[in-house]
Amino acid sequence: EVQLVESGGGLVKSGGSLRLSCAASGFTFSNAWMSWVRQAPGKGLEWVGRIKSKTDGGTTDYVAPVKGRFTISRDDSKNMLYLQMNSLKTEDTAVYYCTTGLAGRWGQGTLVTVSS
Amino acid sequence: DVVMTQSPLSLPVTLGQPASISCGSSQSLVYSDGNTYLNWFQQRPGQSPRRLIYQVSNRDSGVPDRFSGSGSGTDFTLKISRVEAEDVGVYYCMQGTHWPITFGQGTRLEIK
Numbered sequence: 243e244v245q246l247v248e249s250g251g252g253l254v255k256s257g258g259s260l261r262l263s264c265a266a267s268g269f270t271f272s273n274a275w276m277s278w279v280r281q282a283p284g285k286g287l288e289w290v291g292r293i294k295s296k297t298d299g300g301t302t303d304y305v306a307p308v309k310g311r312f313t314i315s316r317d318d319s320k321n322m323l324y325l326q327m328n329s330l331k332t333e334d335t336a337v338y339y340c341t342t343g344l345a346g347r348w349g350q351g352t353l354v355t356v357s358s
Numbered sequence: 359d360v361v362m363t364q365s366p367l368s369l370p371v372t373l374g375q376p377a378s379i380s381c382g383s384s385q386s387l388v389y390s391d392g393n394t395y396l397n398w399f400q401q402r403p404g405q406s407p408r409r410l411i412y413q414v415s416n417r418d419s420g421v422p423d424r425f426s427g428s429g430s431g432t433d434f435t436l437k438i439s440r441v442e443a444e445d446v447g448v449y450y451c452m453q454g455t456h457w458p459i460t461f462g463q464g465t466r467l468e469i470k
Contacts (some may be wrong), residue, residue: 289458339406345454
């Protein structure tokens with residue numbers, strides 16, 4: 243059974259940093275493109291970024307609001323996905339979800355709150 | 359960016375009656391490989407989103423057959439043949455053809 247478990251969320255001040263983790267199991271992680279999607283409180287869904295499998299180049303793509311501040315990485319030996327978030331802004335406050343491929347599977351999410 | 363527009367944004371439905379949600383994209387969602395990467399998601403209150411439909415019309419494992427997807431190009435539809443109480447929540451369409459991947463605003467389905 244596919245499982246995605248996010249961790250690392252919390253309260254941080256504007257300008258601060260946070261690293262989110264996603265532990266994956268139940269599928270061949272190294273072959274999967276992985277993504278982060280976020281949802282601000284009471285709002286809709288927003289794709290944050292993705293990382294391709296190493297066989298497909300391992301490259302990353304980000305949406306404009308986070309480009310240059312967020313970095314997605316992966317450790318295939320540990321089946322782990324990461325989201326390093328720097329220079330956080332209040333508008334980054336959201337639940338962050340780890341997803342597989344084109345959002346076929348989702349984790350339970352982890353809440354990031356950025357205070358001013 | 360490709361803009362995904364859903365309608366209606368609020369959908370009150372009587373139990374046992376059908377429901378339909380439309381989703382339009384600002385560009386064709388046909389990819390160079392010939393596939394159309396249009397997905398539908400359900401988010402029940404307090405839960406993570408769950409994918410229901412991928413590539414326009416393919417139901418994910420475990421999704422009841424009362425859910426169906428159709429459409430092509432820039433116009434797509436999610437239909438529920440007979441709404442049940444467990445279908446309450448917000449439904450999103452999403453395009454995965456063009457980067458950045460984008461979602462519709464969401465349609466809130468409630469029981470009348």
